[in-house]
């Protein structure tokens with residue numbers, strides 16, 4: 001059917017049968033390769049959204065194609081009640097490259113965070129006299145299930161879909177005293193992103209993170225880091241916690257770990273291997289197709305040294321943005337590796353995103369004044385130069 005339809009017929013069909021969830025531009029993406037996407041009109045887009053910080057190896061990389069086809073021909077799903085080889089291999093790899101000992105697999109970031117929250121509550125019930133409250137930060141993002149929406153620090157979400165899951169206490173980010181005074185006998189954990197991604201790319205300060213670790217040590221609370229956006233090389237190291245030199249008790253991964261395939265993970269320590277049989281699970285937990293893709297993606301991230309590339313290209317983007325900063329009155333250039341943001345002189349973010357898209361460049365505006373860059377980790381200097389040429393031409397037409 002779809003091959004016969006024009007783009008406007010496809011858009012009509014979409015409006016007829018897809019539940020509305022968001023305003024989308026009237027284009028239909030058709031094909032991807034490396035740093036580029038093509039729509040059904042054959043228009044080419046240089047992709048600095050990267051499937052939302054997801055396509056770490058670029059679009060349709062050969063390693064994912066090979067992993068999918070060979071695994072699909074071997075074993076797709078023996079049921080979650082049996083072990084399978086790629087599941088075992090992938091868990092071993094993740095524990096080898098991180099400071100964690102145990103892995104639980106899921107399909108989405110929110111689901112990994114639900115697992116982290118359940119594990120923290122289990123720990124609270126076993127070791128902290130039934131404590132269940134989790135301290136999270138304002139402006140954070142942890143997912144879209146009812147419970148992860150409650151964990152998320154967006155004030156507009158606290159009244160949506162009421163009644164929301166109780167047991168979350170939001171404190172200002174980077175404010176150690178606020179966290180200290182929020183701790184009470186009901187608290188079992190502190191949960192945060194080391195760099196708030198959806199919140200607009202705001203980094204936790206070193207001292208703050210180190211003090212959080214100390215407080216958790218002293219009080220017996222768990223430290224949970226949500227590295228769904230920052231993990232797997234995105235920030236110039238394999239995991240963002242390496243920038244801080246701390247070890248958390250629980251870490252969640254998603255987005256880039258599957259290179260575009262639905263895959264997430266919750267990692268923890270031997271000490272927290274405390275779920276009873278049946279407490280946690282999922283039909284697709286550790287299913288072979290996802291495991292084979294994850295293995296291939298993470299092996300490729302390691303062998304191609306993509307965290308290093310993220311660091312190098314991220315520094316180059318940062319330098320180039322500083323060069324054009326004055327001309328366009330850009331402010332607050334920030335981020336680490338290939339998770340970068342800057343602010344415009346006024347609230348024209350979505351306008352800039354639309355104009356860049358018309359010119360064949362995909363960018364994201366997480367807030368009206370903010371532009372965020374999160375390209376595939378394979379991005380090179382030529383791609384960055386092309387991105388900046390288009391961005392500057394659009395900024396010229398908007399501001400000069």
Ligand SMILES: *Cc1c(COP(=O)(O)O)cnc(C)c1O
Nearest residue numbers: 108109110141142143197228229
């Ligand atoms: C994207 C994201 C999530 C949610 O992941 P989904 O796969 O959309 O459920 C959670 N936490 C952070 C930090 C994220 O960036």
